[in-house]
Amino acid sequence: MDKERQEEIIKLLTAKGAIQPCPRCHNPQFELIGEAFIQMFLDIGLAGAPRQNVPVPVIVVACKRCGYIAYHAEKVLDPNTQVKFRLYQQKMSTVMHLKRGE
DSSP states (O other): OOHHHHHHHHHHHHHTTOOOOOTTTOOOOEEEEEEEEEEEEEOOSOTTOOOEEEEEEEEEEEETTTOOEEEEEHHHHOTTHHHHHHHHHHHHHHHHHHHHTO
């Protein structure tokens, strides 16, 4: 992640009030680890329907003292996340097609 994106994320977290100390050791210093996706499996509510694998874009931060990791949903912090999410979905779709030999 480049410095400009790091600064943008720190501003977004600060604007949302996400500046509290670590819930485990109460240290006020966190390190921005980066951006990632958490895979969530959602039931769509239909009997016998497969669960849907949904990647959720997140910001990952860690306490500088104890290493506690926290995730922040990018969609809440940054509306532009939807663009990155769509690109990720397209990439994953391509990878799945390649694995299947399509």
